[in-house]
Amino acid sequence: MAADLWTALFIALLAAFTGYEVISRVPVLLHTPLMSGSNFIHGIVLVGAIVALGLATTPLEQAIGLVAVVMGALNVTGGYVVTVRILAMFDRSRPKGGGGK
Amino acid sequence: MTAFEIQDAINAIYVVAVLVFILGLKAMSSPATARRGIVYAGLAMLIAVGVTFFSPGLLTDNFLWIFVGVAVGGFGGWYWARVVKMTAMPQMVAVFNGMGAGSAGAIAAVELLGHIGDLTTSGLSVAGGVIGSISIAASIVAFLKLQGWLTSKPIVLPARQVVNTAVLVIGVALGIYAVIAQETFWLLPFFVLLLLYGVLLALPIGGADMPVVISLTNALTGVAVGLDGFALVNGPLGDAGYAMVIAGVLVGSAGSLLTVLMAKAMNRSIANVFFGAFGATEETGGPVQGQLKPMEAPDVAALMAYANQVIIVPGYGLAVAQAQQKVKELADLLESKGVTVKFAIHPVAGRMPGHMNVLLAEAGISYDKLFDRDEINAEFPATDVAFVIGANDVVNPAAHRQGSPLYGMPILDVEQAKNVIVNKRGQGKGFAGVENELFYRDNCHMLYGDAQSAVGQLVSALKQTE
8 A cells, every 4th residue: 555545544543533522522502503514624525526627538537527526516615605604693692682672 | 836836835725724624623612613613614615625726737628627617516505505594404404415425426436437447546436436425315315305305204115124235235346346357337337326325225214313314424425525535645636635534534523423422312323223214113102191181372371471480392393384483482572571481402303413403593592592401401390381392202201111112212301390381283193103191291281283373372372461
């Protein structure tokens, strides 16, 4: 196995523990934004899709690469907007300003 | 600058992006910092994607298509996510998650087509293709169920365990064969079978188990992205792969933890959620003593108006009826009469993790009135009225009795309140198919009707007494 892959494996190991530690104490209140936010973060797949399409040489590879880019872009922007909208509702100032009738 | 230096600059930006992703995710663990977290993560993503265009070695012929793809997907995702109603959030999360998984699967396909001879790259791509395909198919089925285009009841096919396992095994075997024999033809049935497996996996899962499904497919997509990252690390533009490995594995691990939390909140294993077809069969538990006692809205309103403390327990019925605004009105009216109003949130109430919190927040109910099961359970004995809106299994005392299918599930102990009012549309059973003994208790009364109109009646009754 190439040295790069070993490096990637070490990185993956550390990332796995980081993910666990970072969110292990999240309150139920934030489960939706957390899930939606991590949904956005795996949108990094778009970077891979751009590289895959960018290096594609046959029409079939290009077509599938284009699908990858479109889907990756949908994931990134959709995931971001959904998360922002959900978090906007948790704004502490809003319930107090808008609800005191 | 030479190509080497450009790649260094790009890598430096990937490093910063990864750092900000981790900090952004960290910021998500507190309401005060969560918004900042997503905005920073968004900026980091924008820059990371932007610099990828400058990667030396990308074929200029493909640039137009990259721009077209990013523009179409980017605008589509932005527009769709903006116009969709907040009540449709669970299915939106499922869709966008599925898109990420589909992208990961497609990247794996491109890598396999181009590098079928490279055993390492193609082996990793097969793994990424397997998980990405399962995740997109399961996410789309989850979307169809949540959207109501497919029944949210478990769809159980005959001999499904055997068929499902066969589809999975044959699919994976074809992928491995394609790599070893270096024949790209077999990749087509490989992907088709794994997509089929994802569909078969999600069909028997009922609506109330969707929080686990959404959370798990999210984690799976993270893993698929991470595996693709591994495959790319081996290629000419490998450094983009490291960013994918970190972000993907980060999501995979965080998502797995969330999935385990969801399953624990139902006291069921993840295997049971996926393979148990829970709720497909009606349980014929022991006979329930007593009878259902309906109560009219004005009486319920009076009961609440003279209470010291009312705890509202929302469930999926509230989301279906979109009654969150009415509930907010009810809470405000009661508070103006000096009643303390709190909300008790069960972790798996609704269709996605934290669903009830989002709905109530949308109506403008301050999140310091929302309480977790562990925080509020001790308060029920000192509560005058527990008002259950469209929730069933999460308040079923059968969970305390051995032998019940619900046994062991941590529930909200509303039966300990002095009065329990249950709002339901009819006399049906909960998702688990278990008769709810709570409804037959002496201190429990039923307020029949759709949550929107029932709570609306309470509101107008309370207004009349002013």
